[in-house]
Amino acid sequence: MAPAGEAAQAIATLWWVMLAGSVVIFLGVVGASLLPLVLRRWSAPSARAMLIGGGLVFPGVVLLALLVAALLVGDRLSPRGEPGVLRIEAEARQWAWTFQYPDLPGQAATEGVLHVPVGRPFEVQVTSRDVIHSFWAPRLGGKIDAIPGHTNVIRLQADAPGIYRGQCAEFCGNAHAMMDFVVQAHSPADYAAWRAAQGATE
Amino acid sequence: MSDQTPGAPAPLSAIGRHKALERLWGTAPGWGALSAVNHSTVGLRFIITSFVFFLIGGVLAMLIRAQLAGPETDFLDAAAYAQVFTMHGTVMMFLFAIPAIEGLALYMLPKLLGARDLAFPRLSAFGYWCYLFGGSILILAMLGGVAPDSGWFMYTPLSSKPYSPGINSDVWLIGVTFVEVSAVCAAVEFMTTVLKIRTGGMALHRMPIMVWYLWVTAAMMLFGFPPLILGSVLLELERAFDWPFFDPTRGGSPLLWQHLFWLFGHPEVYIIFLPGAGIISTILPVFTGQKLVGYAWIIVALIALGFISFGIWAHHMFATGIPHLSLAFFSAASTLVVIPTAVQIFAWLATLLSGRPRITLSMLYFYGFLSTFVIGGLTGVMVAVVPFDWQAHDTHFIVAHLHYVLMGGFVFPVLAGIYYWLPHFTGRKHLEGLGRTAFALIMIGFNAAFLPMHLTGLWGMPRRVFTYGGEMGWDLLNLISSVAGFILAIGFALVVVDVVQVARFGRRSRRNPWGASTLEWGMPTPPPAYNIGSQPHVTSRDPLEDDPGLPAALARGEGYLGQPRNGWRETLSVHMLSGEPDQVVLLPGPTLMPLWTALATGLFFVSFLFKLYPLSAIAFVLIVICGWRWMWASGLREDVAPVDIGRGQTAPLHAMAADPPTLWGMVFTLMANGVFFGALVFGYLFLWVVAPNWPPPALLAREPVTPLLVLAGLATGLAAVWRGARANGESRAADSQTWLLVSAAAGAVIAGGALAVPLFTAPAPNSHAYAAAVTFISGYLAFHGLIAAILSAYAWARSRNGWISAQRAVEFSALRLWWLYLGATGLISLALLHGPAWMS
Numbered sequence A: 001m002a003p004a005g006e007a008a009q010a011i012a013t014l015w016w017v018m019l020a021g022s023v024v025i026f027l028g029v030v031g032a033s034l035l036p037l038v039l040r041r042w043s044a045p046s047a048r049a050m051l052i053g054g055g056l057v058f059p060g061v062v063l064l065a066l067l068v069a070a071l072l073v074g075d076r077l078s079p080r081g082e083p084g085v086l087r088i089e090a091e092a093r094q095w096a097w098t099f100q101y102p103d104l105p106g107q108a109a110t111e112g113v114l115h116v117p118v119g120r121p122f123e124v125q126v127t128s129r130d131v132i133h134s135f136w137a138p139r140l141g142g143k144i145d146a147i148p149g150h151t152n153v154i155r156l157q158a159d160a161p162g163i164y165r166g167q168c169a170e171f172c173g174n175a176h177a178m179m180d181f182v183v184q185a186h187s188p189a190d191y192a193a194w195r196a197a198q199g200a201t202e
Numbered sequence B: 001m002s003d004q005t006p007g008a009p010a011p012l013s014a015i016g017r018h019k020a021l022e023r024l025w026g027t028a029p030g031w032g033a034l035s036a037v038n039h040s041t042v043g044l045r046f047i048i049t050s051f052v053f054f055l056i057g058g059v060l061a062m063l064i065r066a067q068l069a070g071p072e073t074d075f076l077d078a079a080a081y082a083q084v085f086t087m088h089g090t091v092m093m094f095l096f097a098i099p100a101i102e103g104l105a106l107y108m109l110p111k112l113l114g115a116r117d118l119a120f121p122r123l124s125a126f127g128y129w130c131y132l133f134g135g136s137i138l139i140l141a142m143l144g145g146v147a148p149d150s151g152w153f154m155y156t157p158l159s160s161k162p163y164s165p166g167i168n169s170d171v172w173l174i175g176v177t178f179v180e181v182s183a184v185c186a187a188v189e190f191m192t193t194v195l196k197i198r199t200g201g202m203a204l205h206r207m208p209i210m211v212w213y214l215w216v217t218a219a220m221m222l223f224g225f226p227p228l229i230l231g232s233v234l235l236e237l238e239r240a241f242d243w244p245f246f247d248p249t250r251g252g253s254p255l256l257w258q259h260l261f262w263l264f265g266h267p268e269v270y271i272i273f274l275p276g277a278g279i280i281s282t283i284l285p286v287f288t289g290q291k292l293v294g295y296a297w298i299i300v301a302l303i304a305l306g307f308i309s310f311g312i313w314a315h316h317m318f319a320t321g322i323p324h325l326s327l328a329f330f331s332a333a334s335t336l337v338v339i340p341t342a343v344q345i346f347a348w349l350a351t352l353l354s355g356r357p358r359i360t361l362s363m364l365y366f367y368g369f370l371s372t373f374v375i376g377g378l379t380g381v382m383v384a385v386v387p388f389d390w391q392a393h394d395t396h397f398i399v400a401h402l403h404y405v406l407m408g409g410f411v412f413p414v415l416a417g418i419y420y421w422l423p424h425f426t427g428r429k430h431l432e433g434l435g436r437t438a439f440a441l442i443m444i445g446f447n448a449a450f451l452p453m454h455l456t457g458l459w460g461m462p463r464r465v466f467t468y469g470g471e472m473g474w475d476l477l478n479l480i481s482s483v484a485g486f487i488l489a490i491g492f493a494l495v496v497v498d499v500v501q502v503a504r505f506g507r508r509s510r511r512n513p514w515g516a517s518t519l520e521w522g523m524p525t526p527p528p529a530y531n532i533g534s535q536p537h538v539t540s541r542d543p544l545e546d547d548p549g550l551p552a553a554l555a556r557g558e559g560y561l562g563q564p565r566n567g568w569r570e571t572l573s574v575h576m577l578s579g580e581p582d583q584v585v586l587l588p589g590p591t592l593m594p595l596w597t598a599l600a601t602g603l604f605f606v607s608f609l610f611k612l613y614p615l616s617a618i619a620f621v622l623i624v625i626c627g628w629r630w631m632w633a634s635g636l637r638e639d640v641a642p643v644d645i646g647r648g649q650t651a652p653l654h655a656m657a658a659d660p661p662t663l664w665g666m667v668f669t670l671m672a673n674g675v676f677f678g679a680l681v682f683g684y685l686f687l688w689v690v691a692p693n694w695p696p697p698a699l700l701a702r703e704p705v706t707p708l709l710v711l712a713g714l715a716t717g718l719a720a721v722w723r724g725a726r727a728n729g730e731s732r733a734a735d736s737q738t739w740l741l742v743s744a745a746a747g748a749v750i751a752g753g754a755l756a757v758p759l760f761t762a763p764a765p766n767s768h769a770y771a772a773a774v775t776f777i778s779g780y781l782a783f784h785g786l787i788a789a790i791l792s793a794y795a796w797a798r799s800r801n802g803w804i805s806a807q808r809a810v811e812f813s814a815l816r817l818w819w820l821y822l823g824a825t826g827l828i829s830l831a832l833l834h835g836p837a838w839m840s
């Protein structure tokens, strides 16, 4: 994971915290299970204490903390309808992506390349013309399914200019593996140049 | 503790009893094997067949790993890869894991319960044939190159006709449904067996812990499979007749499929895990010399797990754009499921810590299980955290997670169980050398294959891609996974070799080599067809520990039902809470009926697959005929006074008892049916909520005739069956027969009234999902009316023959249940069918 967006960054932090916690828990459980092989004589902790402490209290506390963290992060990734967000319409079909820019008057649809400005959140409204696909640019953030008859929204942001690979993440038929796209994040100057090259006005 | 009623025939010697019982319970050799209904025989068939499918699934896994070993391999093309991974998942889940569990339960349950067989032996055999035939359809299709190819969860619309025009998806829907029939049969049978078919004294709190696990598993199967069956039926109707349940342009929704699938699919994971955990809870006390800590805690945890697992299906759908609030709910519920699992893990740890582990092969697999499963559980918590799941979903991270859970939570415990019960299955001892080598290969191969997939997944490798570019940087890890995958496969192959050579050449083992305390070890090994010479009266959870002389005493006939008589296959049935004997169940002997019925069912499915619908209609009639003849052979034909059951007690035969297992079988069948119907109502309401303009006003028309007809039929039928039962109770046979005819007519009226809706009033089912739903619900109602008519006719025919009496009236009790069910679902159906029109 090389996060390049706010969303991906938040998810990455979550991951490192969970990984560390998991390693500790894993070592604790497996270590405890090996104790009676290593120690010949010892007095085991009371069964009741283990059941209550290990079975109820410990997971209860950890999970509660995790849930709260997850909700906070999740909230940050969800569309909030704030102003200044660039709206984009993505339509998937077997096996390609079309992107439209309703907020950029006169801007023609692009095929397979999604152009966005750096540092400005954008909201992708995803749908599909045929089967279910899934919109995913791993370094920018999570994925969202493109479902025929439904429109789903994901909010993303690129922090640095560059080209980010995207990929359909839901099996959608033979060319699923080939169904990729790129997100091109432009610096402000670059973005203006791209817009100008399209002959459009904002 | 022997009690012989005076005047009874002279007691047999232990050998004489063995011979007499073996004659009674055995199956004829040769072609006679086709008629076997014995639970040990059928259970072993299940287990062996499931391992054959495991090997097939394993070969497919090797094809996957060969293809992914390097970037841009062209060993398989995209289409072939799609078939291979779809079949790998399908075979492993539906043809290996679930049937292996069914086989284990079939084989073990009666032995753990100190019984001689399950409640419905013919149903066991029928289930096996359904499984074998259904599985064969899938494998034959694969050999023919037309295997399913939309992934093991078959998302629509990819699996719908426009995008999968070939027969591939039909093969999945029909093959898997055929196999699921056997799972539902097994669930009904296990539920009933645990409730009723135990040995004397085995109160609920004296049941071995494994029984509790299997019971909760059976309950989950009973509730989990019907939604999947419903989904498959609806999708097959869409594919075959263009009924647009899942088509968003005509009032359907592709998400409906996902809900129905995961309503099954998530509990499925726990259905697979629980028996594995049950094996762990069974072997740990034996190999640590310490009683299981927290028996009651574990039972509560199991039941909680069962409930929670049905509340979290949507966590497979976090990326489908369901509302944030429900995301939070499902996320919370998904993490909640950890608590009952943690309780079990700490109960095991506490057992282990207070005992002295003996490191046998089974214990090695316990450690393999614990370490693997904990990792799988921890990554499971991670993906229950929604934002993280948005990243990990549908990548190889998930592939890694699911294999850690399934291998850790199921395959390793099953291997532990195999080595634990091998002396029981075969009567032979194994040496541990080869087994330990295999264990090492499996552990190394498994972790080296699947640990790296967490990383490839996080680095962005989606699952189900047949190839990837060299520039992605995933090659090395994939190569490691592939090589290790083959090491893993060699490990499994060694296990097979090991088990086969023990079964063929192992030295005879003594009874109960591990010093276990549960009843299955009190039987001769390998177990005889009748399990035990007589059934014990147990007073604790550890009967063999209480009385080490018990096995010999039972062989001498000192327990219940030690005296074979009248050519009856007898086993004890108990009061469900206290475990006091309350009836003697007479079980059917070998018969070809299950095979014929399964063949007729197979004809139905296969003719549907090849779109030969007239043939399907004929097959349906054949199934009804088989069912009739099946039931016809059951039951007593005259009243019999309570019989001596040994130990100075008497009990009625089950046909004379108030709550025979048959009735419980009906109760559980109707429960499964009710879940099916509930899922149908859910689907209807779901489309109503999510699909725009649903139901379309243009399709609604008020029409009073058919609902009134159905209502009249319901009222008449319910009244008739009650009056008939009362007349029968007062020995007025002629009156009760008249009422049965009325009941049959009422069933026919309901069928006619319900069918009239799609035939005359509703719009064409392919015009809109609402019309399709109306047609389907009418069909459901008509079908149940028809069955009510057939059951009434059946009871009438038996009563005419004088086979029903005031005391022998299970036909009436069953029919009454059916009518109650029909009454409830009929009213709901009428509301769904006609409510929208009258409300508008």
Ligand code: HEM
Pocket: B058, B061, B062, B064, B065, B085, B086, B088, B089, B090, B092, B093, B096, B097, B151, B152, B153, B399, B403, B406, B407, B410, B411, B449, B462, B463, B464, B465, B485, B488, B489
């Ligand atoms: C013998 C060792 C096994 C290996 C090497 C293996 C390997 C794999 C791989 C690499 C995939 C991912 C394919 C892809 O997404 O492109 C996969 C999928 C899967 N495996 Fe296994 N597997 C093994 C055993 C099992 C077992 C024992 C089970 C279940 C009890 C299982 C159940 C599944 C399922 C359900 C899928 C998902 C299929 C789908 O995406 O439709 N596997 N396996």
Ligand SMILES: [Cu+2]
Pocket: A092, A093, A095, A132, A133, A134, A168, A169, A170, A171, A172, A176, A179
């Ligand atoms: Cu796609």
Ligand SMILES: [Cu+2]
Pocket: A133, A134, A168, A169, A170, A171, A172, A173, A175, A176, A177, A179
């Ligand atoms: Cu795709």
